[in-house]
Amino acid sequence: MAAEAAGGIELLAAIGYNGHIHSGLTFHPDEKHILYPLGCTVVVQELGSQKQTFLRGHMSDISCLSVSRDGQYVASGEATSMNCKAEVILWDFQQKKLLARLSLHKGRIEGLAFSPSSLYLMSLGGQDDGRVAVWHVHKQEAFCLSPASARNAGNATIVVCSSYRDEVFVTAGNGTMRVWELDSVKRNIHPTECRTAQLKRMFTCVKIADDDSYFYVGTTSGDILKVNTNTKVMASYGPAKKTFSSGVTALLLLTTGDLIVGTGGGIVALLKTSNYRVMKKISVQGAVTSLTCGHQGRQFFVGTNECQIYHVNVVEFKEELITTCHNEAVQDIVFPLGVSDLFATCSKNDIRVWHTPEHKELLRIVVPNGTCHAIDILSDGNSIISAWDDGIRSFTARTGRLIYMINHAHRLGVTAIAATNDCKRIVSGGGEGQVKIWNIHEKSQKLGEILKVHTSAVSCIKIKKDDQEFITASLDGTCMIWDIVQFVRKQMIQTSRFAKCVCYHPEGYQIITCGADRKIRYWEVFDGSEVREVEGCISGSINGMDITSDGACFVTGGDDHLVKLWDYIEGAVTHVGVGHSGSITRLKICPGKKYIVSVSADGAILVWKYPGSH
Known part of the structure; x- marks a missing residue:
C-alpha cells in the first residue's frame, strides 16, 4: 500500500509552543480559548481543560498569528525559503475550517492584523518581500499592495490595526514608523511618517488605545514612545532614567489606561502611563514575546522565547505557569x-x-x-x-x-x-x-x-x-x-x-x-x-x-516530518500522521498500544491515537 493511500493518524495533543514568534500567543474574544503556533500547526487550547483542537494547512513553519476582534476569523502566516511564495491562511474559527489561501508575499509573512469590523486583513511581508498588503476578508482577495517602508528606512516588522477605524493601521520596525490610511474607492493606501524629533530607534511592538487617539511603541533601547494617531507626532516618551535594559519586547494597554510592559530580560511590569513609573513587576523565564489580555482586562497571558506560557491576575500581579515544553530539539x-x-x-x-x-x-x-x-x-x-x-x-x-x-x-x-x-x-x-x-x-x-x-x-x-x-x-x-x-x-x-x-x-x-x-x-x-x-x-x-510488543506493526519518523505506521509482515504503510514541522528525532508506541508519541528537532512533542485503540 502506498503512503498516499494510507489512513490518517488522529492527533490527540501537541505539547509545545513556539515562543519565538512575536505576538504569537493570542487570547480569543470568547474568553474560553488561547491560540498559539507550534511548527506548521495552530493550537487552539481550551482554558481550564486539556482539550485541544488544531488548525492544520501550512506546509512551512507559522511565523505570525492574528484573531479578528469578533472572534470569527483566524489568520496565520508562514515562513518559507527565499523567493518562494509565503501563504496567509484564513480560517473560520467556529468550524475550524480553512477558508482561503492568500498568496502575494515571498519568503516570510512578518505580521498580520484584522481591521476592527473584520472587513480587511493587513499582511506584512518579511525582509525579502518588504511589502504590506490589504485583503478583503469576505471576498478573500487582495485589495491593494504597497512597499512597507521608505527606501532610506529599515524593514517594517510590525503591523497593528486601528481600534475602531477599518481604514487606519500602523506599521513599525527598524527606524520606520508609519500611520496608513486606506482609500476604499481608489483601492490604495497612503502612509504618513511619524515624527519622533531626534530619537532614532528600532521599534519592537505597538499598542493602539481603544479610542484611537494615540498609540504606544516599544523599542530595543528600553524606552516607550507615545504617538498621537491623528497628528503622527510623538507626544512623550519614558521612562526618563531607568529604561528596561534588555529592551521592550511586548506591550498591553489595560482599560484603566495603565500599561503592561514585557521585556527581553523576562520582566513583566505594570506602568502608570502618566509618568511611566513602574508600580508592580514580576519575572518570568525567558524574553517576553507575547502579551494578550482577557476577561475585561482582569487577567492576561505571557508568552516567552523559552516556550513558557504564564497566566497573570492583574490585581494580584502574580504569575502562574500554565504551559511548558522543551525549547530545544528533543533527543x-x-x-x-x-x-x-x-x-x-x-x-x-x-x-x-x-x-x-x-x-x-x-x-x-x-x-x-x-x-x-x-x-x-x-x-x-x-x-x-x-x-x-x-x-x-x-x-x-x-x-x-x-x-x-x-x-x-x-x-x-x-x-x-x-x-x-x-x-x-x-x-x-x-x-x-x-x-x-x-x-x-x-x-x-x-x-x-x-x-x-x-x-x-x-x-x-x-x-x-x-x-x-x-x-x-x-x-x-x-x-x-x-x-x-x-x-x-x-x-x-x-x-x-x-x-x-x-x-x-x-x-x-x-x-x-x-x-x-x-x-x-x-x-x-x-x-x-x-x-x-x-x-x-x-x-x-x-x-x-519503534515496534509493537506483539511485533505486528512498527512506526517510523524522520526528516520528512511524517509519522508512519507499518504492517511488519507486509512491509507497507497503513497509517500516516501529519503534524510535525521539524525533523522527527525519535518516536515510541506505548506498551498498551494506546498512544504513539513522537518528538522533533523543533522541540515539539505530539501525542497520537494508536489506530484502532479505544
Missing part, C-alpha cells in the same frame, strides 16, 4: 516498562516526565549547560538513566534526585544508553564509537568491559529481553550484535551510511534497521543476512523507529 523519548500513562523526554539542559492522558509535565530534571542525548528507565521503574556530553547520570524517577554520576564515561560524550532488564548493568555508546558495559549499584558503578569495533558515534542500543544479547547501531553504517555474557561480537551487519535506529522483533529472530539512506531493512539475527528492504521515505533520513 529521545521512553515509556516505563508496561506503563502507557507516563513517558520521559530529554533535550538540552533537561529531562522531563509527562502524564500522557493530560499531556502535563510532572517532573523536570535540570542540568545546566549540558545536552542529554538518550534516556532509559530501569524496568523496576525506580530510576532514569541518561546519556550526557560529560557522562552518565542516574536520577530517581519520582523526585529527580541525582543517584549517581559517571564522569567522562566516553571520551566524546555519551550518545546512546540502555539498561538490562535485571537492572544490574548499563550499556553505553559514545561519540568515539566505543561501547561500554557498566555494573551498577546505587553506591558503586564499575566498568565491566569495553567493546571497540565501531569507528563513529553509536546512535542506538537495544538489549534483548533475556539479557543475553544486545545490538548497537552506529553512524559508521554498521550494526553489531553482541553477546553480553561473553563480551564478544556475534554478527556485524553492514546496513547503510549513518545507521540511526535498530529494533528487535519481540520474538528475537529478526531485527529492523533504518538510517540516512531512507531504507528500512529486515535482518536475520542468526546469521546477519538481509531478508528484505523497503523504501522508508521519499527524502531525508529516517531517525526513529
